[in-house]
Amino acid sequence: MSYANSRIPVSAQQGVHDDLLRQVARHRDQPFRKPVAQYNRAAFDLALSGWDNQAPLILDAGCGVAHSTIALARAHPAHWVIGVDQSADRLARRKPYPDALLPKNMVLVRADLVDFWRLLALAGLRLAKHYVLYPNPWPKIGHLGRRWHAHPVFTTLPQLGGVLECRTNWQVYIEEYTLALGLLIGRAVPWETFEAPTPLTPFERKYRDSGQPLYRAVVDLDAPG
Numbered sequence: 543m544s545y546a547n548s549r550i551p552v553s554a555q556q557g558v559h560d561d562l563l564r565q566v567a568r569h570r571d572q573p574f575r576k577p578v579a580q581y582n583r584a585a586f587d588l589a590l591s592g593w594d595n596q597a598p599l600i601l602d603a604g605c606g607v608a609h610s611t612i613a614l615a616r617a618h619p620a621h622w623v624i625g626v627d628q629s630a631d632r633l634a635r636r637k638p639y640p641d642a643l644l645p646k647n648m649v650l651v652r653a654d655l656v657d658f659w660r661l662l663a664l665a666g667l668r669l670a671k672h673y674v675l676y677p678n679p680w681p682k683i684g685h686l687g688r689r690w691h692a693h694p695v696f697t698t699l700p701q702l703g704g705v706l707e708c709r710t711n712w713q714v715y716i717e718e719y720t721l722a723l724g725l726l727i728g729r730a731v732p733w734e735t736f737e738a739p740t741p742l743t744p745f746e747r748k749y750r751d752s753g754q755p756l757y758r759a760v761v762d763l764d765a766p767g
């Protein structure tokens with residue numbers, strides 16, 4: 543497939559999955575007991591080792607090659623910005639700047655977000671900003687449980703507070719995500735289409751250059767309900 547010819551996820555699922563809200567309610571009502579892996583604890587410690595315990599925290603969850611983490615760190619020099627991805631290969635890919643010019647207020651760690659998010663919550667940490675940018679859509683009907691909003695860990699995200707932003711190129715994903723989040727926080731979560739004149743991530747650039755609509759949901763979890 544050529545660069546600017548990326549496709550919107552193709553799915554037999556044309557709208558919100560029939561099981562979505564049942565699944566989210568089940569996750570909300572049952573504790574998620576999966577043990578935390580040691581390598582994720584180590585990654586968590588590493589992520590905070592350069593933090594001064596004062597700077598507001600930004601999490602770039604599923605940062606991929608981390609261009610967005612770098613951009614966020616440059617835009618928010620007084621914040622500590624953490625980029626997390628499970629792919630060591632993506633994290634290691636060449637950055638738009640030499641190492642010496644990378645912002646000092648950021649760190650990249652390889653970890654599974656299923657554990658990393660829970661470690662943040664267990665430590666009682668709160669985020670100022672939280673980005674979930676172009677998560678894998680898992681568009682097959684049978685893969686609902688792999689989408690973040692239908693995964694048991696999703697109930698942890700509201701506990702982390704801050705301004706939570708999700709972006710995707712699949713309308714069904716943003717519809718499901720906002721419904722699921724709305725169920726957890728007890729208020730409607732709006733979504734919108736948007737233009738990306740300055741793409742924040744490589745996926746955003748690719749989708750934009752392919753002429754696809756982009757969707758996002760931004761919610762301030764600390765705002766009164």
Ligand SMILES: C[S@@+](CC[C@H](N)C(=O)[O-])C[C@H]1O[C@@H](n2cnc3c(N)ncnc32)[C@H](O)[C@@H]1O
Pocket residue numbers: 603604605606607626627628629632653654655656675676677678743744745746
């Ligand atoms: C479609 S890519 C988007 C990457 C980046 N946000 C962007 O927009 O360019 C999704 C990313 O999520 C990461 N990811 C998926 N599941 C993950 C998990 N359980 N823990 C950490 N990262 C995960 C993948 O490795 C991949 O880099």
